[in-house]
Amino acid sequence: MKRLSATVPSALGRPLSCGAAACTLLLASFAFYTPSARAQPPGDLELVDLGHSFATALAMRHAGDGSGRLFVVERDGTIVIVDSSGALLPTPFLDITSEVDTFFEGGLLGLAFHPDYASNGYFYVSYTRDGTGGNSLETVIERYSVSLGDPNLANVGSAVEIFTLGQPAGNHNGGDIHFGPDGYLYIGLGDGGSSSATSQNLTNLLGKMLRIAPCDIPSCKDPYTIPPDNPFVMMRGTVPEEIWSIGFRNPYRWSFDRDTGDMLIADVGQSTVEEVSFEAADAVGGLNYGWNCREGNIAGPGNGQPSCTGPTFVEPILTYTHTLGCSITGGYRYRGCIQGLQGTYVYADYCQARVFFGTETSPGVWSASEWVNLPGSVFGFGEDEDGELYISQGGSVARFESESDCGGPIFDDGFESGDTMAWSVTTP
Ligand SMILES: [Ca+2]
Ligand SMILES: [Ca+2]
Numbered sequence: 001m002k003r004l005s006a007t008v009p010s011a012l013g014r015p016l017s018c019g020a021a022a023c024t025l026l027l028a029s030f031a032f033y034t035p036s037a038r039a040q041p042p043g044d045l046e047l048v049d050l051g052h053s054f055a056t057a058l059a060m061r062h063a064g065d066g067s068g069r070l071f072v073v074e075r076d077g078t079i080v081i082v083d084s085s086g087a088l089l090p091t092p093f094l095d096i097t098s099e100v101d102t103f104f105e106g107g108l109l110g111l112a113f114h115p116d117y118a119s120n121g122y123f124y125v126s127y128t129r130d131g132t133g134g135n136s137l138e139t140v141i142e143r144y145s146v147s148l149g150d151p152n153l154a155n156v157g158s159a160v161e162i163f164t165l166g167q168p169a170g171n172h173n174g175g176d177i178h179f180g181p182d183g184y185l186y187i188g189l190g191d192g193g194s195s196s197a198t199s200q201n202l203t204n205l206l207g208k209m210l211r212i213a214p215c216d217i218p219s220c221k222d223p224y225t226i227p228p229d230n231p232f233v234m235m236r237g238t239v240p241e242e243i244w245s246i247g248f249r250n251p252y253r254w255s256f257d258r259d260t261g262d263m264l265i266a267d268v269g270q271s272t273v274e275e276v277s278f279e280a281a282d283a284v285g286g287l288n289y290g291w292n293c294r295e296g297n298i299a300g301p302g303n304g305q306p307s308c309t310g311p312t313f314v315e316p317i318l319t320y321t322h323t324l325g326c327s328i329t330g331g332y333r334y335r336g337c338i339q340g341l342q343g344t345y346v347y348a349d350y351c352q353a354r355v356f357f358g359t360e361t362s363p364g365v366w367s368a369s370e371w372v373n374l375p376g377s378v379f380g381f382g383e384d385e386d387g388e389l390y391i392s393q394g395g396s397v398a399r400f401e402s403e404s405d406c407g408g409p410i411f412d413d414g415f416e417s418g419d420t421m422a423w424s425v426t427t428p
Contacts, residue, residue, distance in 0.1 A: 041357065041371065042340045042405035047391065047398035052088040054080070057392040059176070059253075060382025061111045065118035067151065070384050072397060075107035076100065077127065081152055082397075094125070094144060094154040101130045104170025105193075106137045109252075110177040112185060114216060121146035122216055123154070124185060126177045128167060135166035139173060141187060143214060143223075162214050162223045165205055169193030172250040172268075176330075181261035181281060184211050184227050187242075188265070190250035196270075196292035199247050200308070202232070202239045207291065209251065209265070211244035231286030245279070247289035247313065253330035253380055257281075258387060264345055266330025267316075269295050274328035275316035276347060276358065278366075287314050317366040318345070318358045324370070325349025331381035336388040337406040346389060346400070348378035355391070 056075040063069060068084030071093060077100035078092040100108050110126030117123060123144055128137040145158035167173055172190030180186055191199045191207035199207025212224040232239040250268040257264065261281030267289065269275060273296030277289050293299070293308030296319040300308075320328075331347040345358035345366075353374040360366050379392045389400045 040340050041344070042338065042402040044404050045338065045341070045371075045400065045402045047372075047374075048401045049396055049398045050082060050086065050088075050390075052082065052397070053395055054392070054397060056107075056379065056394045057397050058107065058109060058380045059111055060380070060384070060390040060392065060397060061113065062383065062385040063113045063117050063123070064115070064385065065113075066385070068385060069152075070382070070390070071111060071113075072382075072392075073108055073111045073380075075102060075109075077102075077108045079108070079111060079125075079154070083152075089152055091153065093152060094156065096125070096127070096156065096159075099129055099140075100127045101137055103128070103130075103137060105173055106167075106170055107175075109173065109175025112177045112179050115179050115183055116216070117146075120216060124162065124177060124214065126175045126187065128173055128175070131166055133166065135168055136170045136193075137167035137173065139163075139165045139167055139175065139189065141177065141185075141214075143216075160215075160223065163187070163210075163212070165189070167192055168195070174248070174251050176251065176253050176255075178254075178256055180211070180256055180263075182227075183213075185214050185224075186211050186244065186263075188248065188251035188254055190248060190252070190268075191291065196249065199249065199291045200288075200293060200311075202235075202243070202246065205240055205242065207246065207248050208243045209245040209248065210242040211285070212242055229284070231284065244285045245287045245289060247287075247291050247293070249291040249295075251330075252327075255330065255332045255381075255383075257333040257335070258383065259333075259335050262333075264330065264333060265289070266328045266347055267291065268327050269322075271322065272296070273298055273319050273321050274325060274349065276318040276328070276330065276345065277314055278317045279314070288312065289314050317360075317364075318347075318356075318368050320349070320356070320368070324352060324354055326351035329378045329380060331391075332383055332389055334387075334389050334400070335383075336386060336400070338400065338402045339405050340402070341389075341400065341405075346381065346391075348374075348381075348391070350377050350379065353378050353393070 059073040061071045070082040077097035079094040081089045106128035108127040112124045114122040131137045141163040143160045147153045147155040171193035174188040174190040176188045187210040198204045214224040226241040254265040263279040265277045275296040290313040327350040329348045329350045333345045334341040348355045355371045358368040376393045382390045
């Protein structure tokens with residue numbers, strides 16, 4: 001087990017270096033920032049490598065079954081288990097590499113355990129496979145069951161196809177899926193990649209967040225039904241009833257706040273700005289997040305995109321420009337044991353591997369700082385059952401830890417084995 005030796009204190013709380021004029025909104029938000037108004041990341045905050053190699057880990061999930069296992073989603077089509085002792089199990093939980101097409105931005109992109117997984121053994125995957133009818137890829141949502149008799153092995157023959165959608169191009173597939181606090185399955189979809197005109201087009205599922213009620217009994221007439229309070233059920237026949245919200249470019253990684261049920265949606269920008277949007281847990285759906293009329297907080301993003309008037313758009317809570325990266329990797333609002341990170345939204349840039357901390361400095365007002373600039377790329381984040389946070393650099397996964405701020409060692413299960421290493425870190 002290796003531990004990060006340098007805890008990069010010099011990077012703590014470093015404000016985003018927004019030299020560009022395009023950063024004015026962020027700088028303005030710093031005017032509301034008062035250090036005493038928020039928790040501070042502890043000085044010994046570090047990233048502790050799990051000590052295993054992964055085949056491009058895109059997501060880390062837990063089953064909510066009290067087992068303490070971490071399920072690591074690998075892009076090639078495997079899900080592997082790091083058990084509660086910190087061991088990587090030799091046999092994958094699921095292997096659907098023969099189904100998955102990793103062309104361009106494709107792959108096994110999402111995993112969501114059913115809220116009642118402990119009793120029904122159902123989980124859902126989101127991946128891309130070879131497209132048909134001229135499509136480069138096809139988005140697939142499938143339900144699987146855990147095998148009878150072995151909790152560490154899925155029944156690969158149990159697959160039930162829930163949902164499919166053609167992807168006209170290999171990029172902008174979205175692909176993250178999560179169950180909301182309402183028990184419904186949310187599916188984030190990018191604009192498809194070949195044309196951004198899909199996102200504002202209410203007849204098209206691309207560029208949308210979907211909300212469905214997947215069948216969770218052994219035999220169903222339909223693989224899923226429409227939640228009765230979905231925002232467009234009154235437009236049945238005109239607008240697909242699966243749509244929950246619109247105006248996304250590529251919501252590659254997004255999450256629910258496990259404490260509040262709020263959604264934090266990171267949407268990958270085009271050539272100028274990356275963004276995080278917030279949707280309150282009590283939102284009624286039908287919101288428009290802007291693309292391709294807006295890129296982040298910019299109207300009329302150019303590069304062939306229109307300048308729109310008319311609709312009301314939800315503005316992002318956090319943005320950064322491409323001086324600091326090129327593609328946002330959404331994370332989580334931290335709810336683990338590290339007191340100084342409570343409520344902090346942790347996210348990163350894929351290309352420059354900068355890790356950012358976003359904090360709500362007053363209701364609805366957020367600011368961000370860069371914690372550390374890692375080498376390589378940041379592919380995804382995940383939470384374990386205790387709310388502890390993980391970050392993936394593709395081949396390696398590390399956990400955020402602070403012994404001082406958790407009242408001593410937080411894990412007594414073998415993760416704390418003392419020999420340490422860490423992700424090599426360069427301060428920004
Ligand atoms: Ca696509
Ligand atoms: Ca937006």
